[in-house]
Amino acid sequence: MILVDQNTRVLVQGITGSEGSRHTLYMLQYGTKVVAGVTPGRGGQQVHGVPVYDSVEDALRKHPEINTSIIFVPARFASDAVYEAVDNGIRLVVIITEHIPIHDAIRFVNYAKYKGTVIIGPNCPGVVSPTVSKVGILPNSVYVKKGPVGIISRSGTLTYEISYHLTQAGFGQSTVVGIGGDPIIGTDMVEAALMYENDPETKYLVVIGEIGGDQEERLANLVREGKVTKPIVAFIAGRTAPPGKRLGHAGAIISMGVGTYEGKVKALESVGIKVAKTPLEVVKLVRELSK
Amino acid sequence: MRLLEYKGKEILAKYGVSVPKGIVISSVSDIDKSNLKYPVFVKAQVPFAGRAKMGLVKRASNKDEAKQIASEYLGKVIQDFEVKKVLLEEGVDVAKEYYVSVTIDRSSRTFIILASPEGGVDIEEIARTSPEKIYRARIHPFEGLRDYTVNAINKFMGFTGDLASKFASLLRIMYNVFDTYDAELVEINPLALTRDGNFVALDVKIMIDDNALYRHGDISVEEEGDLTREELEARKYGFHYVELPGYVGVVGNGAGLTMATMDLVKEFKGEPADFLDVGGGASRDIVKAALTLLLKDERIKGIVLNIFGGITRGDEVAYGVVEAFKEIGASKPLAIRLKGTNEEEGRRILAPLGVKIYETAEEAIGELMKNLQGGGR
Numbered sequence: 001m002i003l004v005d006q007n008t009r010v011l012v013q014g015i016t017g018s019e020g021s022r023h024t025l026y027m028l029q030y031g032t033k034v035v036a037g038v039t040p041g042r043g044g045q046q047v048h049g050v051p052v053y054d055s056v057e058d059a060l061r062k063h064p065e066i067n068t069s070i071i072f073v074p075a076r077f078a079s080d081a082v083y084e085a086v087d088n089g090i091r092l093v094v095i096i097t098e099h100i101p102i103h104d105a106i107r108f109v110n111y112a113k114y115k116g117t118v119i120i121g122p123n124c125p126g127v128v129s130p131t132v133s134k135v136g137i138l139p140n141s142v143y144v145k146k147g148p149v150g151i152i153s154r155s156g157t158l159t160y161e162i163s164y165h166l167t168q169a170g171f172g173q174s175t176v177v178g179i180g181g182d183p184i185i186g187t188d189m190v191e192a193a194l195m196y197e198n199d200p201e202t203k204y205l206v207v208i209g210e211i212g213g214d215q216e217e218r219l220a221n222l223v224r225e226g227k228v229t230k231p232i233v234a235f236i237a238g239r240t241a242p243p244g245k246r247l248g249h250a251g252a253i254i255s256m257g258v259g260t261y262e263g264k265v266k267a268l269e270s271v272g273i274k275v276a277k278t279p280l281e282v283v284k285l286v287r288e289l290s291k
Numbered sequence: 292m293r294l295l296e297y298k299g300k301e302i303l304a305k306y307g308v309s310v311p312k313g314i315v316i317s318s319v320s321d322i323d324k325s326n327l328k329y330p331v332f333v334k335a336q337v338p339f340a341g342r343a344k345m346g347l348v349k350r351a352s353n354k355d356e357a358k359q360i361a362s363e364y365l366g367k368v369i370q371d372f373e374v375k376k377v378l379l380e381e382g383v384d385v386a387k388e389y390y391v392s393v394t395i396d397r398s399s400r401t402f403i404i405l406a407s408p409e410g411g412v413d414i415e416e417i418a419r420t421s422p423e424k425i426y427r428a429r430i431h432p433f434e435g436l437r438d439y440t441v442n443a444i445n446k447f448m449g450f451t452g453d454l455a456s457k458f459a460s461l462l463r464i465m466y467n468v469f470d471t472y473d474a475e476l477v478e479i480n481p482l483a484l485t486r487d488g489n490f491v492a493l494d495v496k497i498m499i500d501d502n503a504l505y506r507h508g509d510i511s512v513e514e515e516g517d518l519t520r521e522e523l524e525a526r527k528y529g530f531h532y533v534e535l536p537g538y539v540g541v542v543g544n545g546a547g548l549t550m551a552t553m554d555l556v557k558e559f560k561g562e563p564a565d566f567l568d569v570g571g572g573a574s575r576d577i578v579k580a581a582l583t584l585l586l587k588d589e590r591i592k593g594i595v596l597n598i599f600g601g602i603t604r605g606d607e608v609a610y611g612v613v614e615a616f617k618e619i620g621a622s623k624p625l626a627i628r629l630k631g632t633n634e635e636e637g638r639r640i641l642a643p644l645g646v647k648i649y650e651t652a653e654e655a656i657g658e659l660m661k662n663l664q665g666g667g668r
Contacts, residue, residue, distance in 0.1 A: 075502065101503035102395060103473050107432050109400055137571075139601035139631065155547020156571065160631075161599045181546060183397050183475075210547055213397045237550035240535070240557045241566070248531040248546025248568040250502070251397070277558060279551055280653060 001129035001175040002150070002195040002202075003092060003120070004068070008133045011059055011069045011090070012037040013081045015047045019096070020072035023137050024048050027070075030134045030143075035063045038081075056088045068092040070126065070135050075099040078122070082108045086117045094135050095121035095186070102250070105184045112186060119186025123250070125156040125178035136178065138163075147172020148203035149286060150196040150230075152189050154181055154210050154251065158237060162208060162279050169283045171290070174201040181210075181249030189215040193228045204231050204289055206282060207273075211238030212252045212259040220267040233285040235276045236264050292499050293517040294510070295336040297378045299495035302472065303479075306464045309491045313380035319362045322354060328381050329353050335364040336376040338517030340413060345369070351379075371519035371534055383491050388481035389448065390414060390425075391462070393469040395476075402430040402469070404462065406444050410481035436466040454488065461490055473503030521584070528580040530569050537562025539659070540585035540594035542578075544569050544603045552597040555652055559660040564591045572602040578611025579618075586619040593624040593663045597652045600631030607633075609640035616644060626659035628652045 010027065014020040015037025025048045027034050034050050036059040043054035053059040060066055069090045073081040078097040085093045086108070093112065100122045112119045120127055126136015130143040142160050145167045153159040159178055166173065177192050179185055189207060196202045205228075209216045216236065222228045239261040241247050243254040254260050265275050274289075276282040294302075297315040304310050314325045315336070335347040342348045347364065351357035361377045368374075388410030396403040407425045409417050417425055426447040428440045441462055445455040461482075469477045476498040483491045499510060510516075513523065525532030531546065535553070539561040543549030546568050553563040565585065569577050585594050598608050608629065621644070628649045629637050638648050649655035 076505070099502040101473050101506070102475065102500045103432075103470070103503065106395065106400055106402070110432060137602065141631075142601075153547070155545060157543070157545025157599050157601065157603075158547030158551055160601050161548060161551075164599075164630075183395060184400055188398075208547065210550060215398075218398060235551075237547045237554060239554040240563055241550060241553070242533075242535065245533050245566075247533055247550055247566050250500075252546060252550065278555060278653060280651065 001132065002199050003118070003175060003177065004127045004129045004133045004135050006132055008033060008068050008135065009063070009065045010034045010135055011056065011063075011066045012050070012072065013056070013069055013085065014072035014074070015039055015050065015052055016042050016045065017072055017074070021047050023072065024050055026137070026140055027134055030140045032133045032135065035066060056084045056090070060088055066090065068094070068135055070094045070096060072096050075101075079104040079108055082119070083111065086112050086115050090117065092118050092120070093186075094124070094126050095119065096124065096126060096137060097121070098123040100182070102182070102184055105182060109184055109186050120177065121180040121186060123182045124180030124185070125159065127175065127177050129175045130173050138176065138178065142167065143173070143176065145172030147174065148201065149173045149206055150199065150202035150204070151176040151206045151208065152192045152196075153178050153208035154189070154215075154249070155208055155237065158279065159208055162206065162235065162282050165280060165283045166206070166286065169287065171283070171286055174199060181251050183213065183251040190218045190222055193219055193222065196230060197228055202230065204233065204286060206286065207232055207234040209234060209236045209264060210249065210252050211236070211241050211247075211254055211261055211264070212249075214258055216264040217267040220271045220273065223271040223273065231289045232273045233276060233282055233289065234268050234273050235279060235282050236261055292501055292504065292512060293338045294497045294499065294515050295338060295376060295517070296334065296495055297336055297376060298510070298515040299497035300492060302468060302497065303464065303492055303495055306468055308461060308464055309489060310495070311380040311383050311491060311493065313378055315376050315378050316361060317365070317376055319358050319365065322358050322361060322379065325379065327379060329357070331357055331379045331381055333357055333360040333364070334378040334380065335367070335374050336378055337369055337372055337374060339370070368520070371521055372517070373520055375514065383483050383493065384486045385483040386486045387484045388493070389484065390417065390480045391465065391482055392476060392478035392480070393465050393474070394478075396429060399429055402432060404428045404430065404440070404444060404466070406448055408448055414480070430466070436463060457490055468497075472497070472507060473500045474498060475500050525567075525584065528577060530567060530573075530577055530581055532584070533566040535563050535565050537564040538590055538592045539663070540564050540588065540591040541597075542567045542569060542581050542585065542594065543597040544571065544573060544599065548597060548599055552595060552652055552656070555656050556595065559656050561656070561660050561663070564588065569603075573607065573611075575607045575611035575614060578608050579614045582612060582615035583619055586615060586622055591623065593626070593659050595652070595656050595659055596625065596627045597655065598629050598631070600629070600634065603632065605629050605631065605633040605635075605637030606640060609637035613640060613644065624659060624662050626655040628655040
């Protein structure tokens with residue numbers, strides 16, 4: 001597994017908000033070690049038994065074992081929460097918050113890189129290593145089986161759908177990473193694939209992409225260069241999307257001729273990656289790989 | 292959001308970029324108040340490329356002609372976009388046309404300036420036919436636009452002396468506007484070099500990050516943006532809606548799942564009529580509003596609703612469907628796929644409607660398409 005494992009100790013930033021509080025409960029129910037939360041001005045309270053602090057610094061003083069943060073802070077204040085986590089030396093920051101301005105994201109993503117913090121998101125469902133730990137909002141009921149498939153996805157619901165069918169068919173997952181649907185994200189498909197490359201539990205990769213950007217094309221280059229060697233099955237959403245129109249995810253847009261469905265499929269197939277036509281076909285292609 | 296041409300020009304002009312002399316009007320009588328020198332170009336303010344080919348840019352040699360063209364444009368609905376403004380501009384004495392833009396480079400996570408001596412055609416065209424004629428200068432967000440970068444662009448464009456310093460100041464303004472307005476794109480194409488040696492922005496395209504609009508109170512989404520009438524309607528309810536040319540209505544929860552549902556419609560030989568994502572944890576009101584929009588849309592012959600519930604609850608979705616049907620009536624076939632959280636509850640609520648609930652999206656769309664084709668299509 002990658003990113004999240006039995007040693008993960010989680011801080012929830014924005015824990016007293018409705019999303020933060022609800023998902024703290026779901027993470028606890030899943031078995032995640034959520035040790036503290038932060039909401040400025042709410043220090044001393046508790047949320048589902050988790051102590052709340054005014055700042056990340058305060059939380060770390062009491063809980064030095066914290067190594068991961070998950071951010072539910074509303075978009076207007078989320079960037080500040082990211083800088084606070086990075087400046088306090090937290091190594092993994094998962095940003096669930098949607099609608100963060102892209103100029104803000106481009107700055108904090110670069111900043112985190114200099115500081116050596118791994119960022120997942122923004123606008124992502126988070127990360128789960130099934131049956132071990134979950135730092136995110138992926139539904140607990142879907143992630144019940146450990147196994148050889150590593151998933152990298154730009155989507156949320158579509159990931160749950162494909163994970164569900166894989167699990168039904170007997171294929172558990174090592175780790176599922178929702179990298180997020182924004183144009184600028186902390187960890188992209190290529191970086192996530194390189195993490196899986198060094199993970200012995202992961203035997204196959206399922207990549208759930210969509211139109212827009214060039215992550216899928218760059219992944220194909222990495223396979224060509226021999227830097228990613230694990231067998232991959234891909235699904236790309238947005239075959240019927242018109243150019244120039246943004247479809248839900250800010251990153252799902254074909255602009256200046258870059259990011260078309262055809263371009264991605266061609267790039268992936270040119271290096272032997274099987275591209276499923278429908279979400280269900282992903283399961284079929286994984287089964288073929290496993291034989 | 293893409294700003295209409297006149298608004299983009301207004302912003303650039305405020306920061307010191309030369310634009311053609313002109314006026315923007317919202318009623319024909321505004322033309323009487325202007326003192327433009329004829330002939331002028333009359334340009335419908337629509338957010339599409341290729342306006343000239345669509346007959347949305349015309350030359351008027353006098354005031355009466357200008358009025359006639361403007362009245363033909365105003366109020367016209369093109370691809371569901373209503374023309375509310377028309378721009379009248381004097382001609383410019385052009386010696387040569389260039390391309391220049393500032394945008395975001397997703398893969399390197401930096402900003403980037405694109406410049407080309409081949410202006411007037413769109414950048415995709417230049418990239419395809421002569422990529423060596425585009426200069427790409429990446430700008431790290433912590434550094435900003437530095438002199439060495441400006442010098443390199445000037446050298447590539449062949450500008451020296453006075454022209455180089457004029458172009459340098461243009462680049463600085465564009466970068467400043469890009470930064471100040473949270474833009475995703477600030478593009479001048481064509482950028483004219485006039486016979487008397489000045490740069491004039493003939494057409495401007497500025498795209499502002501939707502998520503940063505709250506920081507820019509001087510921009511009006513309704514008046515200056517690119518939303519169609521239905522998209523403006525959808526915006527009120529807080530779901531993502533994009534109109535497409537087909538006849539099968541598509542509703543899903545989550546952008547990826549909704550896109551995949553559109554693709555499945557196509558896979559089953561249908562044509563999606565829309566992309567409608569109700570989002571995560573959608574309430575019955577949002578589901579009701581979404582279905583109502585599609586039930587009322589005359590282009591749509593049948594609807595598929597694809598829900599994989601995580602935070603979205605099956606019972607809330609079901610109540611939304613029931614309420615939409617109560618109000619509008621079951622005027623067209625609906626195929627529902629409902630899976631996940633509170634699925635059983637949802638099925639129970641939907642039972643009285645007599646609508647079939649499917650296990651997978653494939654089954655739902657397959658049945659819907661059979662039904663539509665059987666129904667005389």
